[in-house]
Amino acid sequence: MNSSVQKLREEARIFPRKRCKWPGILKLDKEHQPCVVEDISAGGCRIATKTKGLKPKAKIVLEVESRKLRFHGEIRWVRTDELGIEFLYQD
Template sequence: MLPRPKLLEIENRGHKRHSCHWPAVLFTDNFNRSCVIEDISNGGCRLLVNTGKLTSGSTVKIQVPARKLSFTGKIVWLHCEEAGIKFTSKPARL
């Protein structure tokens, strides 16, 4: 029997991600809901959010009241209770 090959995980990312746990609000054209930003980079973020009624490709706005941040982006992936957002506007600071 051949040995099981080791898996090599490669991330093809243009920006370094930073772990965080920031309460935020996700706004769409039709509704808004609470979420948590789990990690963030200059290019996007990963949200912990109820993904019901969210669709990939939709434009969203995210506000982080405690940090006085606001930015817009597009949903690029949805999986279970997580969403990947690609920023279309950058926050003034992270």
């Protein structure tokens, strides 16, 4: 993707993104797998993880123990080894 397309996508976002490298656990039903939160905003995040079997619209829980955070969300998009999550709520 060229830089001008990426810039347009970033400008279209509602919330600004913060780059990070937080280890976490992605939970989908009874399956738990490690992940890394690569960037985050008030509305969602992008994580690096194994994406086999993960589909958009799936409901997930994302736990980031080091930050004492737990987000409930929905997968919005899936690419090779990364996905986007929209947060529904946090507890």
